[in-house]
Amino acid sequence: MQHGEFDIAIVGGGSAGFAAAIKGAELGARVALVEAGTLGGTCVNVGCVPSKTLIRAAEAQHRRVHHGFRGVSTSDGRPAWPTVRAEKDALVAELRQTKYWNVLRAYPSITLFQERASLVSGHQVRLASGRTVTAGKIVVTTGASPWAPPIPGLAEAGYLDNASAMALEHLPESLIVIGASSVGLELAQMFARLGARVTVLEALPRVVPAEDADIGNALGDYLRSEGLEVHTDIQIDRVGRSRDGYAVQFCAGREPRTARADQLLVATGRRANSTGFGLEGIGVTLGKKGEIVVNDFLQTTSADIYAAGDVIGDPMFVYVAAHGGALAAENALTEHGRRYDLSALPKVTFTDPAVASVGLTEDQARAQEIEPLTSKLPLEHVPRALAARDTRGFIKLVADSATQKIIGAHILAAEAGEMITEPALAIKFGLTIEDVTSAFHPYLTLSEGIKLAAQAFTKDVGKLSCCAA
Numbered sequence: 001m002q003h004g005e006f007d008i009a010i011v012g013g014g015s016a017g018f019a020a021a022i023k024g025a026e027l028g029a030r031v032a033l034v035e036a037g038t039l040g041g042t043c044v045n046v047g048c049v050p051s052k053t054l055i056r057a058a059e060a061q062h063r064r065v066h067h068g069f070r071g072v073s074t075s076d077g078r079p080a081w082p083t084v085r086a087e088k089d090a091l092v093a094e095l096r097q098t099k100y101w102n103v104l105r106a107y108p109s110i111t112l113f114q115e116r117a118s119l120v121s122g123h124q125v126r127l128a129s130g131r132t133v134t135a136g137k138i139v140v141t142t143g144a145s146p147w148a149p150p151i152p153g154l155a156e157a158g159y160l161d162n163a164s165a166m167a168l169e170h171l172p173e174s175l176i177v178i179g180a181s182s183v184g185l186e187l188a189q190m191f192a193r194l195g196a197r198v199t200v201l202e203a204l205p206r207v208v209p210a211e212d213a214d215i216g217n218a219l220g221d222y223l224r225s226e227g228l229e230v231h232t233d234i235q236i237d238r239v240g241r242s243r244d245g246y247a248v249q250f251c252a253g254r255e256p257r258t259a260r261a262d263q264l265l266v267a268t269g270r271r272a273n274s275t276g277f278g279l280e281g282i283g284v285t286l287g288k289k290g291e292i293v294v295n296d297f298l299q300t301t302s303a304d305i306y307a308a309g310d311v312i313g314d315p316m317f318v319y320v321a322a323h324g325g326a327l328a329a330e331n332a333l334t335e336h337g338r339r340y341d342l343s344a345l346p347k348v349t350f351t352d353p354a355v356a357s358v359g360l361t362e363d364q365a366r367a368q369e370i371e372p373l374t375s376k377l378p379l380e381h382v383p384r385a386l387a388a389r390d391t392r393g394f395i396k397l398v399a400d401s402a403t404q405k406i407i408g409a410h411i412l413a414a415e416a417g418e419m420i421t422e423p424a425l426a427i428k429f430g431l432t433i434e435d436v437t438s439a440f441h442p443y444l445t446l447s448e449g450i451k452l453a454a455q456a457f458t459k460d461v462g463k464l465s466c467c468a469a
């Protein structure tokens, strides 16, 4: 591993970069970690952590009035946003400290440089201070940034992204959200539950367009029933801003409409941070959306440079970034040649009800020439949902009719994210419908719904007694 001052240099100190640095240290390497912004990157500072704690706060606010229990009093009232926001900031600061700064101290062989890096070659990283760091291998983990489509008037009007929306000084009275994938929908429902009048605009035919169609249709209806105005299959013509706020002109079918609000949030995806720091000049190929092109081992088209995390494009999740970061460092430093395998990858959208999915939809199965068996269990058959007075949603399982193996799960339910790992394991280890139905599932848990949904392939679950037996 002797090649200059360091064995490995990691550019970007987010989740992928940290995982790469730790793996490098565990393998006995001398590691340079370069971070231009706030240590920890997107997830802890402006992504997963602040959004999920604010979503929980908004849910608590919502449940003051909206719960299914007659006899339990309700109490209305506006949330104290400055306190809610300050609590979120405190949690972010705490986790940044314990999960990033303190972790770094535990690995003396990692040297942190807090400045912007440019790549000069496969072995040289130039820092903003002028210093050049030399290393045997380089791992690029520079993440992604919010991307906005070229809508006329949008750039001039200005808009919020995930970071600025969660840092707003005042809760908006009204908010337009452009984009109804995970980030847009999570924040839309959060602001609605905190009291804003929210309009969601989505160009594709459904919300969460990458998910099973039944889920998108049902979730759109649940959000509408909660008071959000949700428009799908629309085309935005222009964004304007005056002293009265924002006006977004759009067409729904042929009908011209205008949405108005105090604030505008654009959540139309994220694009790789891959330009402006030398990659182009040293043989690293970028894809159509600017993502770094890598092979199955996370090696770029420049042999000594590896890449991982959001900078290599979709799927952009923190657990994928961390997995990739560690794997890229291991492959860069050893001959292990571990393959980057994202099969059986579970995904969660933290709306309420939440969306969680893994594996194939029925249509995707057919496209792969698999004849699918499908079971769809409405939540009103799950005792936990009945007891909680919240039967919104359903569990859909997809199996291969030839082998009876589970090949997909698509869940719309409160806490769907807590249910998805079982089907993910089933898919990963090739379990059959019978394997799932024969396993114990504790009574009065939502995960019992997975067993019921598996039973529903062959049985009328309405005729089962207690405990899905």
Ligand SMILES: Cc1cc2nc3c(=O)[nH]c(=O)nc-3n(C[C@H](O)[C@H](O)[C@H](O)COP(=O)(O)OP(=O)(O)OC[C@H]3O[C@@H](n4cnc5c(N)ncnc54)[C@H](O)[C@@H]3O)c2cc1C
Residues within 6 Å of the ligand: 011, 012, 013, 014, 015, 016, 017, 034, 035, 036, 037, 038, 039, 040, 041, 042, 043, 044, 046, 047, 048, 049, 051, 052, 115, 116, 117, 118, 141, 142, 143, 144, 162, 183, 273, 277, 308, 309, 310, 311, 316, 317, 318, 319, 320, 321
């Ligand atoms: C609102 C929101 C909510 C999310 N919620 C979830 C969730 O609930 N669950 C989930 O799994 N994922 C979630 N994600 C996605 C998750 O945050 C990202 O997938 C993950 O943080 C990506 O990690 P990364 O290390 O690839 O990039 P980042 O964390 O973005 O790190 C990249 C780092 O590189 C640094 N950098 C860039 N260029 C340079 C340079 N030239 N020199 C030095 N440093 C540089 C940047 O400053 C940054 O700190 C969410 C994202 C958003 C926006």
